[in-house]
Amino acid sequence: MIPIAIVGASGYTGLELLRLLSEHPLFQVVAITSRELIGKSLGEVYGFSGRYRDLRFEAPDVERLAGKVKGVFLCVPSGSAHEMARPLLEREVKVIDLSADFRFKNVKVYEATYKLTHQASDLLDIAVYGLAEIYAEEIKRASLVGNPGCYPTSVLLPLIPLIKEGLIEEEGIIVDSKSGTSGAGRKAENYYSFCEVNEDFKAYKVAGHRHTPEMEEKLSHFSGREIKVVFTPHLLPINRGILSTIYVRFRRPLREVHAFLESFYRERPFVEVLPLGTYPRLSEVRGTNMCKFALFEDKERNQGIIISVLDNLVKGASGQAIQNMNLMFGLPEDLGLPKSPLFV
Amino acid sequence: MIPIAIVGASGYTGLELLRLLSEHPLFQVVAITSRELIGKSLGEVYGFSGRYRDLRFEAPDVERLAGKVKGVFLCVPSGSAHEMARPLLEREVKVIDLSADFRFKNVKVYEATYKLTHQASDLLDIAVYGLAEIYAEEIKRASLVGNPGCYPTSVLLPLIPLIKEGLIEEEGIIVDSKSGTSGAGRKAENYYSFCEVNEDFKAYKVAGHRHTPEMEEKLSHFSGREIKVVFTPHLLPINRGILSTIYVRFRRPLREVHAFLESFYRERPFVEVLPLGTYPRLSEVRGTNMCKFALFEDKERNQGIIISVLDNLVKGASGQAIQNMNLMFGLPEDLGLPKSPLFV
Amino acid sequence: MIPIAIVGASGYTGLELLRLLSEHPLFQVVAITSRELIGKSLGEVYGFSGRYRDLRFEAPDVERLAGKVKGVFLCVPSGSAHEMARPLLEREVKVIDLSADFRFKNVKVYEATYKLTHQASDLLDIAVYGLAEIYAEEIKRASLVGNPGCYPTSVLLPLIPLIKEGLIEEEGIIVDSKSGTSGAGRKAENYYSFCEVNEDFKAYKVAGHRHTPEMEEKLSHFSGREIKVVFTPHLLPINRGILSTIYVRFRRPLREVHAFLESFYRERPFVEVLPLGTYPRLSEVRGTNMCKFALFEDKERNQGIIISVLDNLVKGASGQAIQNMNLMFGLPEDLGLPKSPLFV
Amino acid sequence: MIPIAIVGASGYTGLELLRLLSEHPLFQVVAITSRELIGKSLGEVYGFSGRYRDLRFEAPDVERLAGKVKGVFLCVPSGSAHEMARPLLEREVKVIDLSADFRFKNVKVYEATYKLTHQASDLLDIAVYGLAEIYAEEIKRASLVGNPGCYPTSVLLPLIPLIKEGLIEEEGIIVDSKSGTSGAGRKAENYYSFCEVNEDFKAYKVAGHRHTPEMEEKLSHFSGREIKVVFTPHLLPINRGILSTIYVRFRRPLREVHAFLESFYRERPFVEVLPLGTYPRLSEVRGTNMCKFALFEDKERNQGIIISVLDNLVKGASGQAIQNMNLMFGLPEDLGLPKSPLFV
Secondary structure (H helix, E strand, C coil): CEEEEEECCCCHHHHHHHHHHCCCCCEEEEEEECCCCCCCEHHHHHCCCHHHCCCEEECCCHHHHHHHCCEEEECCCCCCCHHHHHHHHHCCCEEEECCCCCCCCCHHHHHHHHCCCCCCHHHHHCCEECCHHHHHHHHHHCCEEECCCHHHHHHHHHHHHHHHCCCECCCCEEEEEEEEHHHHCCCCCHHHEHHHHCCCCEECCCCCCCHHHHHHHHHHHHHCCCCCEEEEEEEECCCCCEEEEEEECECCCHHHHHHHHHHHHCCCCCEEECCCCCCCEHHHCCCCCCEEEEEEEEHHHCEEEEEEEECCCHHHHHHHHHHHHHHHCCCCCCCCCCCCCCCC | CEEEEEECCCCHHHHHHHHHHCCCCCEEEEEEECCCCCCCEHHHHHCCCHHHCCCEEECCCHHHHHHHCCEEEECCCCCCCHHHHHHHHHCCCEEEECCCCCCCCCHHHHHHHHCCCCCCHHHHHCCEECCHHHHHHHHHHCCEEECCCHHHHHHHHHHHHHHHCCCECCCCEEEEEEEEHHHHCCCCCHHHEHHHHCCCCEECCCCCCCHHHHHHHHHHHHHCCCCCEEEEEEEECCCCCEEEEEEECECCCHHHHHHHHHHHHCCCCCEEECCCCCCCEHHHCCCCCCEEEEEEEEHHHCEEEEEEEECCCHHHHHHHHHHHHHHHCCCCCCCCCCCCCCCC | CEEEEEECCCCHHHHHHHHHHCCCCCEEEEEEECCCCCCCEHHHHHCCCHHHCCCEEECCCHHHHHHHCCEEEECCCCCCCHHHHHHHHHCCCEEEECCCCCCCCCHHHHHHHHCCCCCCHHHHHCCEECCHHHHHHHHHHCCEEECCCHHHHHHHHHHHHHHHCCCECCCCEEEEEEEEHHHHCCCCCHHHEHHHHCCCCEECCCCCCCHHHHHHHHHHHHHCCCCCEEEEEEEECCCCCEEEEEEECECCCHHHHHHHHHHHHCCCCCEEECCCCCCCEHHHCCCCCCEEEEEEEEHHHCEEEEEEEECCCHHHHHHHHHHHHHHHCCCCCCCCCCCCCCCC | CEEEEEECCCCHHHHHHHHHHCCCCCEEEEEEECCCCCCCEHHHHHCCCHHHCCCEEECCCHHHHHHHCCEEEECCCCCCCHHHHHHHHHCCCEEEECCCCCCCCCHHHHHHHHCCCCCCHHHHHCCEECCHHHHHHHHHHCCEEECCCHHHHHHHHHHHHHHHCCCECCCCEEEEEEEEHHHHCCCCCHHHEHHHHCCCCEECCCCCCCHHHHHHHHHHHHHCCCCCEEEEEEEECCCCCEEEEEEECECCCHHHHHHHHHHHHCCCCCEEECCCCCCCEHHHCCCCCCEEEEEEEEHHHCEEEEEEEECCCHHHHHHHHHHHHHHHCCCCCCCCCCCCCCCC
16 A cells, blocks of 8 residues: 545535545545544544544644655645645655645745745746646656646546647637636635525626636647637536536537547546537536536637536546556556546 | 614615615615625615615614614614613614514523523513514504514414413414524525525434424413423525414314304404415515414314414514514505515 | 406416515416316415415316406416417506417527427517516517517517617627526426425526526527527525526626626616626525626626526516516506515 | 346436446446337436446336346336336345335334335345445345435434434434435425525424434344334425434433444444534535434533434435445445545
């Protein structure tokens, strides 16, 4: 077994890592940290049963962790992870950071977006962007992975191959995304209270969400020219799931674009390009590490429409992180990760 | 128009009073208070349109309010209302308190239950329990009304007439209630966050909820002997509504009990005893001031089962408060109060 | 009182008309029809209380209705209404059709869209499109009104004034809409079953929804040139509400566009243009006849974004129908229509 | 691998079996049947990915199945399974029936409850009731298992040990249960449509649910005297989960009863008796095969209250069925079954 720690395990991505790793045959979580819950067990606080029920939260002492694990998942807020990575890397612990701290190549974009000074910007050179379907080879050799944002995952998986291949126009990309409320994290605020989310629906951070520069940096990289993305996130009254409706212009006939994308992802276990005419829905990916998308065209209006779905806590966060950790340890990327959904 | 104030208007019962009073032909809300929102309008903070959109929150200065209104709804926490009532009453302002401060006749029970010392226990003598269907005559003459709890309303409306008439056993009453989350008030806590209420269901305060002594005091009063009620509340992942499943033993055949109850409430606009064999559901009372109940019998097991539904924010709080205010001002009790549900 | 009938009253728009008309001071519903529920009362079948509880469904005999009412709401499927209107109009009954049968000026577009032959296409000349904020004067004089679709209402209210005034580009309009499930009507299908909508989210009829030609005809009319709209509807796991995210290009600075729209709607009771920087949400319009919208701009990407919300059963259907009926009978357009929301 | 078939795989219990068996290391589903979906794949119809994505539905030909599998899960309606079991058993295929057909020992009770004539009542003698925690030894030797009902599982797991040990009174047991909507199966009916379940809550089949005799037969068996249970089921607006609030009278002090139950289940992987003072909730068992319960006492009112939770599709149906199949094939009972919940 490979010993693993989760730093910041009391939030939704930490708990989802624990759920998923309960079924993993080779990773063994030996430490979980939380400043508030020191000494308490997963069973007591979150009602976990099974493999990790009696695991107790400890203080986030990175040095100590480095002595007992071979891999660490950092589930701390953006701005807290950059200082934790170095001591772990120095002791040859592989690190996957679920915050934004190691997602960007351009530190200025990161600092402008997150309004922070990066304390370990030299590490950005060795950090690999953990979009496993695109960067698998780099991830296998990486010691530090910046796990992608949930929205960018849903957008980049369909768009990167199309941009690389020149199959869509670089201009005029609009992404209209809808996310389940767990995407906001575990927050004790009226805005996220049951009565004020349930039966409601709202957009937020229009023209200002932090995931926009992340998408743009990656797309621009593969395009060779600067790409801009209009991005509008919305809050869905459900727990899990992201559906992104992506407006693009195809440069080739729909069937051709579809055939290319299908063949691009044919061998990848976690991406499915749906047959033309089929609609993806969140229930088909619930609880799984799948990302699925479908392509549509409004010919009369010359508009391509791509609809992409994933479970924000799995493929959009913890599942993709495990996929990356699998790759970093030379394991099959789908080891221990679910593909069959909770249909209801 | 009769000028009215709402003290503590920023919570769910305050907002529901404002929604309902938007349609009231004679009460005019001229002041709303909130310590946190002073100077802000209902439109700004809560997106209200219509009649009260531009009404602004002010500080809760009871003396000043007394000079400009004829009636006040107190929507403050239990323990805050008892001190506010007196100055209002002294200036001949009619007061309806939506907290528990004026619901009890026995101050010791109140103090033990709410772990508070009552600062105006002399007023308990003149306070009337605002269960409008039972105390209409007293309410008409009252200057101070203690508006009933949401759970007790759903339980006392069916049980009081049956207890008075001796149609059920006094022993062994069990109330299993389920309430929408708005019943907990506006709370910024993880326990009430969307992700942790949605798709979940849980009991709380088993054998220790504060509404138990309220039910018991009223039932005992009408029985003449001490009545005990086992009460188990549960939290429903919906915004509004209470359904109480009440286990009793009938002393007379079901049809007879049903006929009595039906005739008891025949003339009352807000109570409906459903035909035998019919099930009540929350959607039938959503947004209305109705309380409906149905009677069942498991003959083989000698068990009577009464199922009662109401909208906890309307008949369980703000609607019943307006019904009481109508009575206190000599108006028809159903003036301005909705009876037709939002079926979906 | 003005006697009114509702034809096809057993669906969600019919029931919502009945809820709203329960509070109307001048319209009196005297007949409701449903082929399946003949003889049954609203109280029995839908648990209604109050004013219309004992009203019984009758067969949809238009001739007979014409003898006893002055206005009729047709809540039948598209394709059933065109044949019902004429006999009513001949007997001087005012007709509001909630289906699509009288929404189009160009019968060919209607027939191509709905795959039907219009049996009363001559009436299209006298039918007025019931978008009350735009066509109030025509509606006042009309005997036949085609009540707008729910999605078009949310889109046309913000766009028509901007198109008329030339403040947005005619090209490249994209509408990404999300609707509560009641918008699909009352349907006994697995696709709309609780377990398969709850916690799910999905797009449908991409590049092929029937409301697209309706929007395009109206926008083109006000533009003077043909306007195309890319429209993508999605199904929200909530009962009520439409939020449309509309992507346009402003021709003038945001503040100017905003000021124009605000002044355009200043006197209209049911439209609110929110202050810049404010987000609309469905809870603010729940149960009301309001439509609210907010304007945003992504300057760096030269994109205008308009977010529009309404309650699909009220302003998107039954409320707007009553607003139209008010106008047709010379009443204030907001008579009996709610503006204050069920905040929770 | 052990080849397995699922008969009637297109409903919720069938799909849940497929989800769970996707992770099972030894059972291989080689056939799924559905009369309506012959020739269609799980991927096409239900959006499954992973192990069983390309598995296609076939006609339910029991003879043919018997030739290729060693175990069969029957997910057909009660009344359809009794005729399918015999040909399978004759060919030495192990059978787990998820309907009620093999749950009862007394065929008359079955026939009266289900209003059917049992076509294979002789098999009731060899059928074992699949409550794995109670009948593990019998199940290991069984060829035919009647998988328990979802409600009975939640009630019998806490009550059977208490009844056997004489720790509760046999009289006056009341069970107030609340179930997620998937418990009703996949049904295209208005009663189960999204808009009419969402934000609603209702009791159903009061004093007449088919699971009452199932509970009573099992409890009576362990008591030695006839036990009656008052049972009231309710429909929760969530997909999954059952919470049963069980009212009993303890014969011994709470701590003693609790200690007994805890020790009774200490070694069982899927039952957890919570520490005193702790509340169970549905989110803690979501997606898992766990059943958890907590004991409370209202001392003043001499009432014991047991609250029991499980996921109706897992421990209440498909998970328990796999647990039984594990036992029948001599495998560890928890092989391939999840214990860690989807916390959100």
